[in-house]
Amino acid sequence: MKPETDFDRGTAVRRVGETGDRFQAELRTEWLNRGIVNGGLLLAVAARALGERLQEGSPHVDPFALSAHFLSGSAPGPVEIETSVVRQGRQLSTGTASLIQTDHKGAQSERVRLVGTYRDLDTLNDEVFTTATCPDLPPVEECVSTETASAEMLSLSGLHERLDLRLDPRTTGWSNEQGPSGAGVARGWMRFRDGREPDALAMLLASDVLPPVSFDLGAAGFPLTVQMAAYVRAKPAPGWLRLTQSTRNYAGGFLEQDVEIWDSKERLALQARHLIYVVPNGD
Template sequence: MSTEFDRGIAVTARPSAPATYDTELGAGWQIGAGVNGGLLLATLGNALGSTFAADGGHVDPVSISAYYLSASRPGPAVVSTEVLRARRSMSTGSASLLQTDDDGGSVERIRALATYGDLAGLPDDVRTTATPPDLPPPDRCVSAADAPPSFMAQAGLLERLDLRLDPAYVGWAVGKPSGTGRIQGWLRMADPREPDPLLLLLAVDALPPVTFDLGLLGWTPTLELTVHLRARPAPGWLRVVASTRNLAGSFLEEDAEVWDSDDRLVAQSRQLARAPR
């Protein structure tokens, strides 16, 4: 069954250039004027996976780092990929997404470098001090669907998610941020789509910016985002926590963890972002 997420990250290889893909960035994945950075990363991830699979290679992203060069807009885009190294256990490649600007020229929106492998084939041994976030049950959290219509009109992404935020960190919505620099909650798609590695690339960037919890509302553009994927997620709810420890010089880091329904840490990320002006 084709889901909204699968359609949102769909890429079509050009017959004459198998490493070049056409895609359509949907308006339903916008936050403000731009397309969500996690959706863009998942689109690049899908194109890279298709490139590696065409050579009988690896299809799971293990690590991916992207630089956001300009704000993507809804509409047609082209993704170009390149295999940089293909080995038995890992493959590495790059991907770039381009759109046509108002003057008819080509402008690069995002460029990524990624290593792919087989997440299902990793050893079961886990040694960690990390623990899942302590969250109230989903029905006791604040649903993003309860946001004011004026906000939802500029955040089409939220209509595609079932996002339930921890009430302890949503005071910013009524002018009372905690000041902790933390937002956490439950996440799944609004349709029946279960999580997989590509969906984890969206999940790390799906929550409101942690700057909201610092009382700084507004656009927080991502400059660079790195995601490490640790395992294939189990079906069901994901728990996502995002936090920052340092905002200085108008920049901040935002760290995210994604936990699956089996209490496994399945993805970690760090992004550098610019604070709202």
């Protein structure tokens, strides 16, 4: 039996009753990012629960195309995930998941609503026709480790104690005297510190771990993901993941953040797009 990893503990779900559509999970403090639970981790939790529901009577075990709306910020503590099956076909199965949290007053709030389509990624053929190019990153040892961040920043982000994240120094000017470039780009390498190898669920987390591109734009405020779409294109090979994200349009306080994840074989394994609201300082 494989040893349980930080990520597997952080995304573990358990069914309420022997059968049924409801699951429970515990959002852990070690996945906080700036005081709230990381959105990629929330997506992975909801996707794991929905995957377990859809696997009943179906070979479709892998998240393939996901759309998630983030309705409110999540705090550490217990959550319930309500799932439903929309359709189970020969190639694809689709369902929904709602992640619900109860506050200290007993009021329930829906945090995330997910619509997900699943399939067996092992059945994808090997044909690839693409104009996408693998990002040209400096070697891992020449990139900036998030361990070098200030003690205050690290105290707000237990996430980085679980991840080995190395940032392309050409995209970190916002964090030093160089200043933001204005290009709206972030790039870097990622792997788990405990040696866990990447898979489809891990890439959902990885799609939300780089510094938001609003930092590189110099946009003041707290960036929050409102909606996210993710497409898993392949099972990632073992080893480091290359992450890149960018934006082309920031208007009215909102920007899109396009994400690509490439595996160690330089294969495009995930594409995602976030809609981000940059909450003005003081709001």
